[in-house]
Amino acid sequence: MSQPVDLFKKLTAHCKEYGFIYQSSEIYDGLSAVYDYGPYGVLLKNNIKEYWWKSMVQMHENIVGLDAAIFMHPLTWKASGHVDAFNDPLVDNKDSKRRYRADQLIEGAIEKFQEKAEKEVEKAKKRFGDSFDEKLYRETNPRVVEYLKKATDTNDRMNEALRNGDMAGLGALIAELEIADPDTGSRNWTDVRMFNLMFNTQLGNIAGEEGKLYLRPETAQGIFVNFLNVQKTTRQKLPFGIAQIGKAFRNEIVARQFIFRMREFEQMEMQFFIKPGTQQEWYDYWKQARLKWHLALGTDAGKLRFHDHENLAHYADAAVDIQFEFPFGFRELEGIHSRTDFDLSEHQKLSNKKLQYFDPESNENYVPYVIETSIGCDRMFLAMMGNALVEEAVGENSDGEGNTRDVLKLHPALSPLKFAVMPLKRNEQGLVTKAKHIFNELKLHFPGLYDDTGSIGKLYRRQDAVGTPFCITVDFDTLENDTVTIRERDSMAQQRVSISALEGMIRKEVDMSRLFKG
Numbered sequence: 001m002s003q004p005v006d007l008f009k010k011l012t013a014h015c016k017e018y019g020f021i022y023q024s025s026e027i028y029d030g031l032s033a034v035y036d037y038g039p040y041g042v043l044l045k046n047n048i049k050e051y052w053w054k055s056m057v058q059m060h061e062n063i064v065g066l067d068a069a070i071f072m073h074p075l076t077w078k079a080s081g082h083v084d085a086f087n088d089p090l091v092d093n094k095d096s097k098r099r100y101r102a103d104q105l106i107e108g109a110i111e112k113f114q115e116k117a118e119k120e121v122e123k124a125k126k127r128f129g130d131s132f133d134e135k136l137y138r139e140t141n142p143r144v145v146e147y148l149k150k151a152t153d154t155n156d157r158m159n160e161a162l163r164n165g166d167m168a169g170l171g172a173l174i175a176e177l178e179i180a181d182p183d184t185g186s187r188n189w190t191d192v193r194m195f196n197l198m199f200n201t202q203l204g205n206i207a208g209e210e211g212k213l214y215l216r217p218e219t220a221q222g223i224f225v226n227f228l229n230v231q232k233t234t235r236q237k238l239p240f241g242i243a244q245i246g247k248a249f250r251n252e253i254v255a256r257q258f259i260f261r262m263r264e265f266e267q268m269e270m271q272f273f274i275k276p277g278t279q280q281e282w283y284d285y286w287k288q289a290r291l292k293w294h295l296a297l298g299t300d301a302g303k304l305r306f307h308d309h310e311n312l313a314h315y316a317d318a319a320v321d322i323q324f325e326f327p328f329g330f331r332e333l334e335g336i337h338s339r340t341d342f343d344l345s346e347h348q349k350l351s352n353k354k355l356q357y358f359d360p361e362s363n364e365n366y367v368p369y370v371i372e373t374s375i376g377c378d379r380m381f382l383a384m385m386g387n388a389l390v391e392e393a394v395g396e397n398s399d400g401e402g403n404t405r406d407v408l409k410l411h412p413a414l415s416p417l418k419f420a421v422m423p424l425k426r427n428e429q430g431l432v433t434k435a436k437h438i439f440n441e442l443k444l445h446f447p448g449l450y451d452d453t454g455s456i457g458k459l460y461r462r463q464d465a466v467g468t469p470f471c472i473t474v475d476f477d478t479l480e481n482d483t484v485t486i487r488e489r490d491s492m493a494q495q496r497v498s499i500s501a502l503e504g505m506i507r508k509e510v511d512m513s514r515l516f517k518g
Contacts, residue, residue, distance in 0.1 A: 008386075012258050020037070020044065044381060044384070047414045047416070052268045054516070055293055056270050059516055087195055087197065088103070088252075089192050090102065091193075098181060113154070120143050120144050157169070161173070162311055174189060174192070196251075201213050215249035216249065218269075219247075224355075245266065245269075265376055266378060274368060274369050282371045298411055302325075304333075306320050315339045326382065336371070339369070341368065388410045418510045419469070421438050422450070422474070460487065473487070483497060486505065
């Protein structure tokens with residue numbers, strides 16, 4: 001288990017050291033689960049958003065964009081169910097004074113049962129070698145069968161308690177499993193109770209319930225309340241979608257694992273409005289379409305998987321997660337939900353305004369059904385960083401010892417910088433002038449960097465660490481024949497090319513349109 005933990009620590013340290021992510025308000029000892037994106041982080045994040053936006057809006061004639069306000073009428077959240085049902089089960093440890101989500105504590109116990117079973121299987125593999133029948137062993141070995149049965153039974157009991165809102169049942173499970181505070185080992189727990197996750201504030205100087213506003217816990221409701229506005233002004237016919245990227249806020253009980261779970265985060269959501277009865281067809285379509293979007297970036301298919309929801313939200317008749325294998329295990333990266341007509345119907349009831357679509361083909365009015373795709377921009381950022389960060393050997397140094405480099409093998413279309421220009425010697429005015437001229441020409445087309453603050457080898461390593469696909473070195477031959485050395489990040493291959501060819505070479509690799517072809 002140490003390797004994933006070490007990898008995650010290395011990833012978080014890399015993000016700070018190279019200007020991707022900083023702890024918010026760090027000079028005041030930080031603010032828990034709130035982070036700032038640094039110079040390279042904001043570039044990468046913007047590229048992720050651009051890739052999503054273009055794939056949704058630019059590449060679909062029947063999907064349009066929206067940017068709804070963060071503040072909405074408070075009845076919006078009554079209609080959506082967030083006021084009454086947007087809760088997590090909370091439990092406090094009386095000794096450590098720490099708060100936890102009860103379901104996550106139980107999930108941790110389930111994972112321990114599964115890990116014990118896997119250890120038994122691994123020991124048997126080593127003992128029996130090539131003759132080992134893993135499937136048979138899993139089905140017949142008493143210890144493995146017992147551990148897996150405990151995991152399954154505990155999971156079923158937890159899900160039943162969550163479905164029924166049975167907080168006492170969750171508390172009983174915690175006691176029965178002898179779950180201890182992860183930090184202190186104390187088993188002195190309070191009763192489990194529900195905790196609403198919405199932040200609230202006041203409208204102007206109006207006090208009381210009539211002035212209460214909420215920071216939106218999701219971006220979807222801004223789309224639903226604008227459904228008819230968008231449909232009429234864009235003259236869209238069903239099926240059509242509305243896409244939005246925006247901030248959302250959740251007062252998480254336990255926000256941890258770096259930027260995986262934060263209190264302020266950014267969502268990329270698309271609500272696809274369809275005719276009732278066609279939801280299964282479109283649900284299957286968007287499952288596959290969204291998986292292809294991830295795979296187009298070169299992500300290993302083994303790091304992505306579908307995971308069906310066991311407990312459906314009150315608005316859904318089907319839901320699946322696309323999970324990614326983060327350094328701490330497979331976790332949700334994106335959700336695809338069949339939301340039925342719940343949201344539009346509830347807003348119609350509470351607002352007394354019709355939110356129906358007139359279908360010219362069937363000559364009838366009806367409330368559309370909705371298929372939702374929702375991905376956390378911050379989680380996608382973490383997935384791309386975790387997937388791309390590699391430590392690899394790069395030969396030996398002068399003492400015969402192995403050298404390594406940290407390289408961020410991001411898809412070039414997502415890389416924060418596309419190129420870096422560096423003169424061979426920073427004290428040679430001719431080289432500096434030429435290098436800056438090349439940089440000034442290329443920056444008209446791509447984000448890049450001019451750097452003469454170290455040796456070429458050290459500059460290469462720094463650009464590897466931030467994921468820059470191309471490094472361009474200006475030397476004395478450049479002054480003679482207008483050629484430069486261009487180095488490719490992943491292979492470290494170098495070639496001599498004319499200055500006039502640089503733009504075309506870089507564009508060929510970093511152009512985002514390559515991701516959409518095919």
